[in-house]
Amino acid sequence: MKRYFIIAVLVLAGSPFFAVQAQDKPGDTEFYTPIPPVVTPGIMNSNAPSDAIILFNGKDLNEWVSVKDNGPAKWTVKKGVLTVDKSTGNIETKRKFTNYQLHIEWQIPSNITGEGQLRGNSGLFLASTGIGDLGYELQILDSYNNKTYTNGQAGSIYKQTTPLVNANRKPGEWQSYDVIWTAPVFNEDGSLKTAARVTVLFNGVLVQNNFELKGPTQYIGKASYAKAHGACPIKLQAHGDKSEPISFRNIWIREL
Numbered sequence: 001m002k003r004y005f006i007i008a009v010l011v012l013a014g015s016p017f018f019a020v021q022a023q024d025k026p027g028d029t030e031f032y033t034p035i036p037p038v039v040t041p042g043i044m045n046s047n048a049p050s051d052a053i054i055l056f057n058g059k060d061l062n063e064w065v066s067v068k069d070n071g072p073a074k075w076t077v078k079k080g081v082l083t084v085d086k087s088t089g090n091i092e093t094k095r096k097f098t099n100y101q102l103h104i105e106w107q108i109p110s111n112i113t114g115e116g117q118l119r120g121n122s123g124l125f126l127a128s129t130g131i132g133d134l135g136y137e138l139q140i141l142d143s144y145n146n147k148t149y150t151n152g153q154a155g156s157i158y159k160q161t162t163p164l165v166n167a168n169r170k171p172g173e174w175q176s177y178d179v180i181w182t183a184p185v186f187n188e189d190g191s192l193k194t195a196a197r198v199t200v201l202f203n204g205v206l207v208q209n210n211f212e213l214k215g216p217t218q219y220i221g222k223a224s225y226a227k228a229h230g231a232c233p234i235k236l237q238a239h240g241d242k243s244e245p246i247s248f249r250n251i252w253i254r255e256l
Contacts, residue, residue, distance in 0.1 A: 036164060048252040056249065067092050092125075096230075098255075122239050124235075155207040176204070180198065
């Protein structure tokens with residue numbers, strides 16, 4: 001009887017069901033090495049090209065809606081700056097996109113508190129799939145002398161890959177992401193034809209070089225292309241931590 005029991009355990013251990021059940025903690029998909037080297041970024045250039053769609057003009061949120069109810073976005077706009085209002089939840093663009101070039105600038109408050117993932121946490125969802133709260137997340141976080149798992153620091157594709165380098169500026173200084181996004185393509189039967197890819201410059205420094213994503217972001221468990229989708233909005237996250245809210249400015253996009 002003992003021999004049959006051992007065989008049964010081995011069979012179960014090799015099954016997909018057993019693998020999913022065993023991987024049930026956020027820490028299972030967190031990397032701590034290698035640690036990206038630190039580099040000092042150059043001067044920012046935020047002028048939008050002539051063919052860009054201006055997603056935030058410094059005056060209003062006409063291009064955005066609340067994810068909660070699809071009503072008007074309720075984050076704070078003041079003096080050309082958009083600041084997260086955590087009480088109203090995430091916001092996303094009214095328009096949907098496939099392939100694009102995106103520029104966005106963000107600022108961690110100079111008086112930021114907390115540590116690790118509780119220090120200015122937000123996220124730029126490069127495509128918000130509308131399937132639950134899934135999307136493809138480029139992490140936004142204060143990673144200037146702030147230790148956390150490396151595939152969760154600023155410039156990472158959250159829980160999938162670390163940035164090539166740490167190009168963070170100090171809290172209180174404006175930072176920029178320039179993104180080239182290639183959306184995934186699905187076959188008629190819903191299976192994956194080509195995976196999503198992304199290139200990211202963080203403060204003008206390359207941190208993601210045509211990285212192939214494994215699927216939409218998952219907080220627990222491994223990413224996968226479980227469901228097909230088409231064009232998607234771009235989402236900004238109002239993270240649930242209690243640190244001071246971050247701000248954005250100069251958001252524009254060019255469809256490719």
